[in-house]
Amino acid sequence: xxxxxxxxxxxxxxxxxxxxxxxxxxxxxxxxxxxxxxxxxxxxxxxxxxxxxxxxxxxxxxxxxxxxxxxxxxxxxxxxxxxxxxxxxxxxxxxxxxxxxxxxxxxxxxxxxxxxxxxxxxxxxxxxxxxxxxxxxxxxxxxxxxxxxxxxxxxxxxxxxxxxxxxxxxxxxxxxxxxxxxxxxxxxxxxxxxxxxxxxxxxxxxxxxxxxxxxxxxxxxxxxxxxxxxxxxxxxxxxxxxxxxxxxxxxxxxxxxxxxxxxxxxxxxxxxxxxxxxxxxxxxxxxxxxxxxxxxxxxxxxxxxxxxxxxxxxxxxxxxxxxxxxxxxxxxxxxxxxxxxxxxxxxxxxxxxxxxxxxxxxxxxxxxxxxxxxxxxxxxxxxxxxxxxxxxxxxxxxxxxxx
Amino acid sequence: xxxxxxxxxxxxxxxxxxxxxxxxxxxxxxxxxxxxxxxxxxxxxxxxxxxxxxxxxxxxxxxxxxxxxxxxxxxxxxxxxxxxxxxxxxxxxxxxxxxxxxxxxxxxxxxxxxxxxxxxxxxxxxxxxxxxxxxxxxxxxxxxxxxxxxxxxxxxxxxxxxxxxxxxxxxxxxxxxxxxxxxxxxxxxxxxxxxxxxxxxxxxxxxxxxxxxxxxxxxxxxxxxxxxxxxxxxxxxxxxxxxxxxxxxxxxxxxxxxxxxxxxxxxxxxxxxxxxxxxxxxxxxxxxxxxxxxxxxxxxxxxxxxxxxxxxxxxxxxxxxxxxxxxxxxxxxxxxxxxxxxxxxxxxxxxxxxxxxxxxxxxxxxxxxxxxxxxxxxxxxxxxxxxxxxxxxxxxxxxxxxx
Numbered sequence: 001x002x003x004x005x006x007x008x009x010x011x012x013x014x015x016x017x018x019x020x021x022x023x024x025x026x027x028x029x030x031x032x033x034x035x036x037x038x039x040x041x042x043x044x045x046x047x048x049x050x051x052x053x054x055x056x057x058x059x060x061x062x063x064x065x066x067x068x069x070x071x072x073x074x075x076x077x078x079x080x081x082x083x084x085x086x087x088x089x090x091x092x093x094x095x096x097x098x099x100x101x102x103x104x105x106x107x108x109x110x111x112x113x114x115x116x117x118x119x120x121x122x123x124x125x126x127x128x129x130x131x132x133x134x135x136x137x138x139x140x141x142x143x144x145x146x147x148x149x150x151x152x153x154x155x156x157x158x159x160x161x162x163x164x165x166x167x168x169x170x171x172x173x174x175x176x177x178x179x180x181x182x183x184x185x186x187x188x189x190x191x192x193x194x195x196x197x198x199x200x201x202x203x204x205x206x207x208x209x210x211x212x213x214x215x216x217x218x219x220x221x222x223x224x225x226x227x228x229x230x231x232x233x234x235x236x237x238x239x240x241x242x243x244x245x246x247x248x249x250x251x252x253x254x255x256x257x258x259x260x261x262x263x264x265x266x267x268x269x270x271x272x273x274x275x276x277x278x279x280x281x282x283x284x285x286x287x288x289x290x291x292x293x294x295x296x297x298x299x300x301x302x303x304x305x306x307x308x309x310x311x312x313x314x315x316x317x318x319x320x321x322x323x324x325x326x327x328x329x330x331x332x333x334x335x336x337x338x339x340x341x342x343x344x345x346x347x348x349x350x351x352x353x354x355x356x357x358x359x360x361x362x363x364x365x366x367x368x369x370x371x372x373x374x375x376x377x378x379x380x381x382x383x384x385x386x387x388x389x390x391x392x393x394x395x396x397x398x399x400x401x402x403x
Numbered sequence: 404x405x406x407x408x409x410x411x412x413x414x415x416x417x418x419x420x421x422x423x424x425x426x427x428x429x430x431x432x433x434x435x436x437x438x439x440x441x442x443x444x445x446x447x448x449x450x451x452x453x454x455x456x457x458x459x460x461x462x463x464x465x466x467x468x469x470x471x472x473x474x475x476x477x478x479x480x481x482x483x484x485x486x487x488x489x490x491x492x493x494x495x496x497x498x499x500x501x502x503x504x505x506x507x508x509x510x511x512x513x514x515x516x517x518x519x520x521x522x523x524x525x526x527x528x529x530x531x532x533x534x535x536x537x538x539x540x541x542x543x544x545x546x547x548x549x550x551x552x553x554x555x556x557x558x559x560x561x562x563x564x565x566x567x568x569x570x571x572x573x574x575x576x577x578x579x580x581x582x583x584x585x586x587x588x589x590x591x592x593x594x595x596x597x598x599x600x601x602x603x604x605x606x607x608x609x610x611x612x613x614x615x616x617x618x619x620x621x622x623x624x625x626x627x628x629x630x631x632x633x634x635x636x637x638x639x640x641x642x643x644x645x646x647x648x649x650x651x652x653x654x655x656x657x658x659x660x661x662x663x664x665x666x667x668x669x670x671x672x673x674x675x676x677x678x679x680x681x682x683x684x685x686x687x688x689x690x691x692x693x694x695x696x697x698x699x700x701x702x703x704x705x706x707x708x709x710x711x712x713x714x715x716x717x718x719x720x721x722x723x724x725x726x727x728x729x730x731x732x733x734x735x736x737x738x739x740x741x742x743x744x745x746x747x748x749x750x751x752x753x754x755x756x757x758x759x760x761x762x763x764x765x766x767x768x769x770x771x772x773x774x775x776x777x778x779x780x781x782x783x784x785x786x787x788x789x790x791x792x793x794x795x796x797x798x799x800x801x802x803x804x805x806x
Contacts, residue, residue: 054735055728055753086724088754121721122755185708185725226707229729231721304629304707304793305588305801312802318524319631321489322588325458326632332457350458351491352525390707395795398708399715 001158003279003368003388005271008150008162012175013143014198016041016240020140021152024133026081026119026126035130036152037102037137038076038196044240045205046073047212048114051233052189057085058092059115060232062099070111071205075102076196076236078116078153079130080181085231086122094127101131105138118181118194118232119155120401150179153194156397157183161268167257172245174201176258180265184274184398186225188216188233195220195235195265201254202241210249211258212237219262222385225273226394227302270386275393278310281371281386288331288379296374297385299327307390310370315361317346324374336377341365404561406682406771406791408674411565414549415578417601419444419643422548424555427536429484429522429529438533439555440505440540441479441599447643449476450611451517452619454636455592460488461495462518463635465502473514474608478505479599479639481519481556482533483584488634489525497530504534508541521584521597521635522558523804553582556597559800560586564671570660575648577604579661583668587677587801589628591619591636598623598638598668604657605644613652614661615640622665625788628676629797630705673789678796681713684774684789691734691782699777700788702730710793713773718764720749727777739780744768 017040024035040046048067050060067073077098084091099113117125150160164177182193203211216235239247247254271279282300287293300306303323309316320339324332339347341364346356364370420443427438443449451470453463470476480501487494502516520528553563567580585596606614619638642650650657674682685703690696703709706726712719723742727735742750745767749759767773 053725053728054730054737055724083721086721086750086755121719121725123721185722187729189729228706228708228722228725231725231728302705303631304797305631308798308801309804311798314802314804316524316804318486318489318526318634319588321458322456322524322631322634325456325634326590326592327457334457347489352489390798392795392798394707395711395714395793395798398711399717401712401717401719 002272011146011164014175014177015200015242017198018141018143019145019149020137021148025129033152034081035133036078036149041240045208046238047208048236053229053231057083057232058095059117062095063114066111073114074112076114077102080153080155081119082125083119083121083232084117084125094125097127098130101134153181163261163264176261178261182269185228185230187227187229188220189229198238200240200243201247203239203247207248215259215262219266223266223270224301224387273388274397275391276388278389279369283373283384285375285382287376287381290381292329293381293383295329296327299323301387310389311391313365315365338375340373342371405675414567416546417578417580418603418645420601421544421546422552423540423543424551428532436555437484438536439481439552444643448608448611449641450615451639456632456634460486460635461498462520465498466517469514476517477515479517480505483556483558484522485528486522486524486635487520487528497528500530501533504537508537556584566664566667579664581664585672588631588633590630590632591623592632601641603643603646604650606642606650610651618662618665622669626669626673627704627790676791677800678794679791681792682772686776686787688778688785690779690784693784695732696784696786698732699730702726704790713792714794716768718768741778743776745774
């Protein structure tokens with residue numbers, strides 16, 4: 001059961017974007033969508049970031065190439081259930097064939113189509129099922145199909161993830177709508193699992209890249225389930241310009257709204273993390289550098305011992321202390337470290353808070369939403385990341401993933 | 404159930420060493436030993452390494468101080484069931500009181516006593532139970548109590564860990580006997596959980612330090628269960644000189660025997676890792692640097708997705724590929740990577756081996772002992788580490804650890 005995550009609310013269509021999703025046969029259950037097409041109106045700006053995993057999937061390699069050759073893509077084709085990673089030359093041919101099917105149906109160049117895949121690694125992509133389903137997708141393209149698209153990209157997700165909001169900039173109403181998927185193999189590096197966002201604002205391409213990179217840092221690049229960066233991570237931000245309203249990275253209201261959608265999508269991945277029973281925020285403040293802050297935060301977030309204690313609602317905070325202590329950072333003065341669980345102080349100046357009681361610790365651990373705060377008190381940098389606990393269900397899901 | 408680990412075999416006493424272990428009341432079960440004393444004959448050389456965790460426990464800090472002040476310790480006092488870490492000034496006082504009790508009973512300086520603790524973090528050490536039990540320990544010191552000592556230092560270990568062997572050097576029979584404990588919070592950094600080894604060889608102190616540091620690198624510093632470096636790791640190597648036979652680090656036969664005991668002890672920790680159902684060897688070869696080789700090996704070893712696939716005996720090797728791909732190393736040419744599961748080739752030159760079949764992969768995964776071999780083929784450095792899988796039982800043990 002996801003932690004504090006509801007099914008998507010109202011999703012505003014974004015003028016210039018049409019979507020369709022269907023079952024093409026990659027997943028066994030015919031009731032489950034596994035192929036999604038997103039059509040982007042000509043004249044839009046598109047920015048994308050991809051996984052830092054060197055063994056990236058064939059579609060990631062091809063999408064990068066296509067973007068270089070033709071920076072204004074018209075179609076995104078996304079299959080779930082199969083990652084098309086570790087599949088060699090055959091996998092690349094399958095990605096090319098999928099894009100070709102879309103390009104032919106729309107009478108555009110293949111370089112205007114970006115492919116994305118997510119699912120099991122190292123298994124051949126059933127490309128014929130995909131190409132056969134493409135005409136049907138075109139027939140069903142609609143501007144209010146965001147929910148269907150959010151469902152179409154799911155793998156082990158238990159809920160679709162989609163958020164939408166409208167802001168008024170200079171008297172003009174602008175829409176931002178985004179979807180994401182992801183639940184396991186989550187430690188995005190320069191990108192997320194898969195996420196697609198669009199706005200009808202008119203944003204110049206370099207600006208859009210800046211906005212995407214900024215927003216990704218504090219959202220998808222600040223979450224982890226299991227420390228495993230995926231081979232297929234990708235995040236795409238589209239500005240269709242259909243509203244006619246120009247926006248830049250200095251329009252703070254728009255930037256905040258955009259950043260909020262990114263964070264909601266990223267956090268929804270953690271709320272629906274494989275087997276998660278807790279949603280955990282980890283804040284590390286007053287670090288000597290941002291790298292130090294992130295290293296400490298991820299040491300806590302990746303510790304299986306901290307994660308199992310969170311699962312058990314056990315205020316066994318010695319494990320948090322041990323995780324901080326093993327962080328590979330230059331400047332750690334343990335005599336300065338303060339540690340809080342929610343509002344409950346555990347360590348003050350590196351020593352146990354004399355006011356701490358097990359009952360207070362237990363109360364802080366009992367909720368579904370836990371906040372771990374560490375103040376290193378030797379600098380001015382801080383970071384916040386989000387993670388989940390480690391439960392029986394996580395092991396079950398990942399032990400039985402292919403069976 | 405441990406993987407391929409039997410109860411200790413014959414343990415040869417080491418002249419110059421006497422040991423005793425008892426139940427003093429730290430653990431709830433009166434039938435379980437939780438306090439161990441090791442007496443070292445005057446004139447012995449002693450070398451020790453301690454955890455790299457900055458939040459090290461009070462006994463670690465005190466043992467380091469005592470060793471600096473008096474480099475030839477006479478007594479090691481080890482309690483299990485409580486780590487005396489994250490316990491502040493009170494914890495330090497408890498460690499001092501424990502050492503004082505031993506020093507008084509033996510009429511020696513407190514600096515000749517080294518304290519060690521292992522167990523729950525951030526809980527007050529029941530120091531009165533320890534001091535009350537010290538006289539009884541002295542009354543029971545015996546040279547053939549190695550097994551009792553191995554039992555006395557256990558926490559979540561299911562089997563005692565002890566190995567012993569004898570080698571003949573220049574016509575003289577030398578003995579090496581060692582014990583270790585450890586099962587969770589295992590990713591030793593410059594040391595292990597707790598391990599004590601002794602030989603009756605005569606080894607000069609600097610030489611002994613060299614021997615200890617070399618042996619630790621390829622044994623305790625090459626294992627991981629959960630990536631969590633403990634606050635209490637320590638490893639002590641004692642040379643009593645009782646045999647009268649001098650040995651240096653150039654006596655290869657002795658060095659090999661010593662190194663073998665270190666590896667047996669380190670591997671026994673992995674074989675008995677919390678919830679382990681597999682014993683996994685990871686060999687990374689032909690890396691540009693030793694650091695690169697170790698980073699790739701630990702990325703695989705720490706991946707919860709690889710570990711759950713191992714638990715399920717599922718040859719889902721895409722997860723291994725993804726773990727290699729996310730390794731934070733400078734030189735990774737994915738077109739050169741070969742990957743094997745046992746003798747079964749998965750990837751050759753970065754591409755799926757056309758000879759691979761799921762049946763072959765399944766056969767390689769079915770055993771209790773799994774070997775993952777990665778050849779990076781861009782250098783000359785290699786490493787071998789050992790790890791365990793991630794099972795329901797691991798989550799259970801660590802969710803219920805304090806209850």
